[in-house]
Amino acid sequence: IDSTKKVKPGRVFNWFLLFFLLDPLLFGIMMTLMLGSEKFIEISKILVILAPPILTAIAVYLFMVSRKGETIVRSLSSADSIQKKNAELFFDSYPSKFAFLFFAGNSGGPVLVGVLGLSAGIISSWESAVYFALTGLFEAVIFSFLLYYIARIELFHLKEVIKFEPLSLFMKISVPIIALMMGLMLVLNVTIYKVMYSSLIKSSSNHMVQSLNNSVTESTRYFIETVNKLETAIVAGGYSSISPEMIETVLKRLRKSEGNNIEVFFGGDGSGNTVTDNGKLVNVSDREYFIKMKSDKKTSFSEIIESRATGVKVIVAAVPLINDGSITGFLGATITLDSANSFIKQISSEGSVEYILYTSDGKIIASTDTTLNEKSFKKDFTEDGIVNRNISSFVLQQEKISDVRINGVDYMTMSAPVPLLNGKLAMLVRQNVFFSDIDRMIFTLSIMLLTIFILIMALLFAVAYKIAAPIKEIILLLSNVASGDFSSTFERVIKDELSNLADALNGSIRNIRNMLSTIISATENLSSVIEEISSGNQNLAQRTAEQASTLEEIASSMEEATASINQNAENSEIARSMIESGAQKSEESNIISNDAVVSINEMSRSSKKISEITSLINEIAFQTNLLALNAAVEAARAGDQGRGFAVVASEVRNLAQRSGSAAKDIETLVRSAIEDVDSAAKLVEKTGVVLSEISLKSVETVKVIAEITSAGFEQKEGMNQINLAVSELDKMTQQNAAMVEEIASSSEEMNAQAAELKDLIGQFKI
Structure with missing residues (x-):
């Protein structure tokens, strides 16, 4: 089966898509649990705008990468070395590329949640923002590790066609455990956060409730005391109706007992006609507090109104005088806002806790921030989500903790009713103060998260290394063994089950090493023997070939010898007859030689x-020479007259000399001829003797040749038998030569195989 068919880079992209969707979903669930659905939805509105383009771009890019990977895999079966090298570079970075881009894409969400939440005031502090971002980053790291792990596994079969490093044993052990531990740590951390957050919120809420109730009690105490004074004045006087004299007396007594917080005391009849302690007459029949007092027949407080007596902003407390079920008069007091504001400031903490006293319809009576006094939450505050947020719910909420933003400042708030004023007192705690304990908790959790992560990673790496290192060494040792290196053994001391594997491996290596030593020695001996056999076979083949060739030559020579013997037999018969004729001729030659001897003697x-x-003749020439000499002497004596005679004498002398010389030459030749004749005579005599002997020998030769002829015929018969035997021997020699050649070829092949075996064995290191 083609290994490339098992490799599907597109599966890695499918896992990427799964994790790409699962990671934000899980992060959203965690943020919903920690922040609440409303806050997270508010942040998500911005994320939905920013995140999709980035995530889509990453997904499209990785899809193109996966398609390219599929194309490369399909072409690997017919790829050349350069294409395979490029494929190795591509797939070596393939898992890392997917894991890195996954982390880059999914880490942006948590970071944006922290930044956007902090800037929008949804997240109260930078500690919380960092914590939420770290939570999301840890989750992205988990999925990145898993994606890298899966990618390496999916591409495992590439190592069968190109150089590809599969997932290491260390990574195979550590990644799932790291992912599991980090996942459990995240779940535990979120759970701890949720529990501690709920506990702190509950504790803070209880503290706010208690503080708010105390503040409400304190805030109404002054009003109640004022009302009690008015009621006491009515009861103490035993009045059944209000008269000008009574009012004057009562007002003077109330004024003496009260400080500057009461602007004026006043009293009036059932029709709303009043007189103040400073003598002013005012009709209040149209005031809401008067109308409410008459209808309810009980004490009533006004909202913040402008005093008709002084023109100052005040709150009016009115106590009815009831006689026989009807109101016959009332006493009242105008309380300045300064007293309410001073009380609010007194119970507030600068920069941390503020209070706002407001009516049920949202009109502010008193506030720590005096600039808010007399403003209406419903009319004067625009809820834009930036400067002001959750104003409407703030006005309506009661005894429930919530968050609100007023003039750009974020608060955690809770309100409690103030029945005397028909309003509410709201306690506002700045979020950085309110969440200070939670921020410390989050900071502690973040440090704990990082510390635990580092410790777990260090411990896991140590454990994984302790497990993987020996196995890696064993794998390396087995790789060396697979490549033929048996020179080393496993030396690490292991105190677990792997020691049994190491011992078994070492034992196997030693046994194989001993076997290889024996095989190498035997191979060397075998190679030496085979070389000798091969050399001997080659020599034998050569000799056999030479012998076959020699036999062929012998057979050919024997045939020629047979023919020669046959010819010799025939020739010997002819020679015998010729020798017999020669013997007769020898006799004749002997006779002739005798005659020649006689002739030679003659x-x-x-x-x-x-x-x-x-x-x-020589003597005559000598004498003539002497005469010519004498004549020359005489001619000389005669002078000119004897000159002609001198010439003749000279010529005669020359002739005499020439004759003497010729005579000497003839004499020399004659003597030589005599010597030759003597020699010839001797030779002829010897020839005669030899011819006599030849004649005798010819007779004997005839007898011998007759015997040779008879032996030649016998030899002819023997040679025929020898020819048959040589022919059979030649056939057998040819067969032996063929067999020897085959044996020599086999020996050469065996020698080559022995050399190859020696080379193969030589690859092993022991």
């Missing part, structure tokens, strides 16, 4: 006579 005698004649 020639010798004639030659001697010629020698005597030449001696005589």
Whole structure:
């Protein structure tokens, strides 16, 4: 099966898409649990605008990368070395590229949540923003590790066609455990955060409720005391109706007992006609507090109104005088706002806790920030989500903690009713103060999260290394063994089950090493023996070939010898007859030679006579020479007259000299001829003797040749049998030569295989 068919880079992209969707979903669930659905939805509105383009761009890019990977995989079966090198570079970065881009894409969400939440006031502090961002980053790291892990596994079969490093044993052990531990740590951390956050919120809420109730009690105490004074004045006087004299007396007594917080005391009849302690007459029949007092027949407080007596902003407390079920008069007091504001400031904490006293319809009576006094939450505050937020719910909420933004400042708030004023007292705690304990908790959790992560990573790496290192060494050792290196063994001391594997491996290596030593020694001996056999076979083949060739030559020579013997037998018969004829001729030659000897002797005698004649001629020439000399002397004496005679004498002398010289030459030749004749005579005599002997030998030769002829015929018969035997021997030799050649070829092949075996064995290191 083609290994490339098992590799599907597109699966990695499918896992990427799954994790790409799952990670934001899980992060959204965690943020919903920690922030609440409303706050997270508010942040998500911005995220929905920013995140999709970035995530889509990453997804499209990685989709193109995966398609390219699919194309490369399909072409690997027919790829050349350069294409495979490019494929190695591409797939080596493939898992890292997916993991990194996944982390880059999904880490942006948590960071944006922290930044946007902090800037929008949804997240109260930078500690919380960092914590939420870290939570999301940890989750992105988990999925990045898992994606890298899965990518390496999906591309595992690439190592069968190109150089590709599969997932290491260390990573195979550590990544799932790291992902699991980080996941559990995130769940535990979120749970701890949620529990501690709820606990702190509950504790803070209880504290706010208690503080708010105390503040409400304190805020109404002054009004109640004022009302009590008015009621006491009515009861103490036993009045059944209000008269001008009574009013004057009562007002003077009330004024003496009260400080500057009461602007004026006043009293009036049932129709609303009043007189103040400073003598002013005012009709209040149209005032809401008077109307309410008459209808309810009980004490009533006004909203913030402008005093008709002084023109100052005040709150009016009115106590009815009831007689027989009807109101016959009332006493009242105008309380300045300064007293309410001073009380609000007294119970407030600068820069941390503020109070606002407001009516049920949202009109502010008193506030720590006096610039808010007399303003209406419903009319004067525009809820734009930037400067002001949650104003409407703030006005309506009661005894429930919530968040609000007023003039750009974020608060956690809770309100409690103030029945005397028909309003509410709101306690506002700045969020940085309110969440200070939570921020410390978050900071502690963040440090704890990082510390635990570092410790777990260090511990896990140590454990994984302790497990993976020996296995890695064993794998390396096995790789060396697979490549033929048996020179080393596993030396690390292991105190677990792997020691059994190491011992077994070392034992196997030692056994194989011993076997290889034996095999190497045997191979060397075998190679030496085979070389000797091969050399011997080659020599034998050569000798056999030479022997076959020699036999062929012998057979050919034997055939020729047979033919020669046959011819010799025939020739010997002819020679016998010729020798017999030669013997007869020898007899005749002997007779002739005897005659030649006689003739030669005669020639010798004639030659001697010629020698005597030449001696005589020589003497004559000598005498003539002397005469010519004498004549020359005489001619000289005669002078000019004898000059002609001198010439003749000179010529005669020359002739005499020439004759003497010729005579000497003839004499020399004659003597030589005599010697030759003597020699010839001797030779002829010897020839006669030899011819006699030849004649005798010819007779004997005839007998021998007759015997040779008879033996030749016998030899002919023997040679025929030898020819048959040589022919059979030649056939057998040819067969032996063929067999020897085959054996020599086999020996050479065996020698080559032995050399190859030696080379193969030589690859092993022991």
